[in-house]
Amino acid sequence: MKSLLAFILIFQINICYPQILPGARQTALSNADIANGSNLFNIEVNPAGLNGISGTELGVFYSPSPFGMKELSTGYAVFSYGFENLRLSLGYSNYGFELYKENTLYFSAGKNLFNNFSAGISLSLTNISIKNYGNTNVFRINCGTIYSVRNDFNIAFSIQNLTNSKVKNDSQPLPVIYNFGLAYSPVKDISLNLAAEKEVRFNTSLHFGIEFIPIEFIALRTGIANEPDTFSGGAGIFYSRFNFSYAFKNHNELGITHQIELIYKITEQ
Structure with missing residues (x-):
């Protein structure tokens, strides 16, 4: 019965979009941090944030039972390597269960175009497998920018599904999502993040x-969002070259989702 409910829930959400966005830090902040990057898991919403990473990093993310349903489990793995003024990242995600599965490969690139302006692009190829219905592939492009007005104030803009891609045999394309964000640090150890997400039909x-x-x-984190109404929170622990984060998100109707991530800095520069 739970598998059937999970299958129905999947089709109430946009197919081929990450049902659970990657990053425990991002989730704890209610995904308001698109202007406050420097995290491996920016590959989906704003790849320009990859430019804030220093050195070489490897990260894994796992959400075991979104909304209390293990059939919706989601995992990500991302590797990022930086050149002098260019950062490249490779990612993989797995979502779903025996009736419905999505496997996605990511290739992302970020570059500092000017001293205070960075841009990024993320290419993704998703294989969708539905039991008794076969497989199909969907290609998408996401892109974004971050502009540092001052050392303590950033502005960001990104587009998800710039290609207006659609699933084979589906007459309607996947939605194009526009994101706008602000990040402000009134003091050194506090960051305030605000984002607006607009999908044309909603x-x-x-x-x-x-x-x-x-x-x-x-690090202690919390956030709120509407459309739908959610509340989130979490914490991060930094030790040596390891960065561990935990997050939860409470959806008013669907319940609580727990997430964890671990990032290892392989090299400092």
């Missing part, structure tokens, strides 16, 4: 998140 969704670092190896 109301604008607003996201707000706060990150507070009380001591150098711990």
